[in-house]
Amino acid sequence: MLPDKCSVSKEGKQCVNPPEFIVSIVDDKDEYMVGVTCGRHKQVVTGKIGHLQKEGKIHDGKISFSPVKAVGTDCVHGDTDDFVQIDMNRSKN
Incomplete structure (x- = not known):
């Protein structure tokens, strides 16, 4: 499970946009x-x-x-009620 909002906060206010990317460090x-x-x-x-x-x-x-990609499994069926807003048509940056 992922957070339903972007991790960034500015001046004490958290971004309300849904996450579009998982951020990681690769070594x-x-x-x-x-x-x-x-x-x-x-x-x-x-x-940062x-x-x-x-x-x-x-x-x-x-x-x-x-x-971020929507995934369905045996226990998570991916019904429309399960999804946080994910824009699958967005071009990759």
């Missing part, structure tokens, strides 16, 4: 999920992660943005 051996973001905040997240990496507070590695 030689592993990938670490660090949050989710909407398309509008990709640059903000990139800058870069700053945290320079301070040694987060793993070094490449920042990766993977599009």
Whole structure:
């Protein structure tokens, strides 16, 4: 399960947009999920992660943005009531 809102907050107010990307750090051996973001905040997240990496507070590695995809399984059928707004027609950035 993912959060239903973008992870970015500004001036104490959380972004209300649904997540469009899973944000992770990829190094030689592993990938670490660090949050989710909407398309509008990709640059903000990139800058913040870069700053945290320079301070040694987060793993070094490449920042990766993977599009959020709707998935159905045996226990999650993917009925329309189950979905948070996901724009499947959005072009990849």
